[in-house]
Amino acid sequence: MNIAIMGFGVVGSGVAELMTKNHAGITEKSMQPSMEIKYILDLRDFPDSPFCDKIIHDFSTILEDDSIAVVVETMGGLHPAYEFVSDLLQAGKSVVTSNKELVAAKGYELLTLAQEKNVNFLFEASVGGGIPIIRPITQCLAANEIDEIAGILNGTTNFILTKMITENMEMGEALAMAQHLGYAEKDPTADVDGIDACRKICILASLCFGKHIYPDQVRTEGIRDVQLRDVSYAANGGYGMKLLGVARRVEGNKLCIFVAPCLVQGHSQLASVDDVFNAILVRGDAIGDVVFYGRGAGKLPTASAVVADVIDCAKHIAKRKLLDWGAPEDGFVIDCAEVPYPFFVRGVCDCEKTAETVRGALAKQELHIENAPEGEIAFLTGEISENALRAALAEIPGFSTGSMMRVTAY
């Protein structure tokens, strides 16, 4: 069987490398007489690459070649990836992608097209890099009703938070280090502002709850405003701090979904996930909590998931894998600011009387650090919605809020 790769960047070149390195095993597991990379589409030439003879620049060469049954899309970005993938599915070819932006924005449409054409559209690598998560949700956990899914879905921000927690680094310093080590992009917006994690929780929520969730339906907050002091208060209270993507079934069958820095229980498995590692906790009604952990990014870890999908496509060339979700539904996603959570709050009181009022009205547990600035208090609330909490704080005129974060039960 012949395959093509579109996009010879970090992941695409990892796919070519892995297909070559483990060629015999991959061919055998694919149940095909042969598994060969025929074309690699890229704008650039790679004269020094061992794959230079496969480089092409014209998409139609792949589209029109009937010997290509499976195409890998590792270009990233929405355009022209969306147009190329649509054309390929329309032409009856299966597509494997690592492109979370594409799946989060166009997953329903592309899955529907794949279904119509009786081909596969697989995207294991789009969430959690090399961590198996899409297939476990759709297959191994299929007997469960999923109540909640929560993940450390972005390695760059987890690296930054880890440095803040373990080395007392300020956010800017940790970001510079992440850039120096090649984890964060030159423009770190998608990572730091939670956009990357948002795309990934959209894919997971669509899969777990059966309706397409778009990124603009998700309240998204990054780590830009996290202060070292917040991390210290949390640690002293026995909590870790993680940027989480959370999708949680509420009010029967509605969805609360957000991306935000959260306090996690110090003893939970998520709290011990450090550096660029990712972890995803799935809470099912039969299994309870199950956590998937591993390398959420990088050349070969991500290629590992892509190639597994290629093998799956090769094994299911005439039949579809049951991987689908339904159309988006108005009213399914509710305002997460209305959903009760315990909160961590840090702020400044103008006098001791204000502090007493705050303590009496909202603080269930006060948190402390050494050398706290004059008038600052930090505390955990009982369960309260964000809207109700903001309203209650607004009624205490001498208090100004510095930060506010949800505290998770895991």
Ligand code: HSE
């Ligand atoms: N920028 C992403 C991260 C890469 O840091 O996790 C993988 O999607």
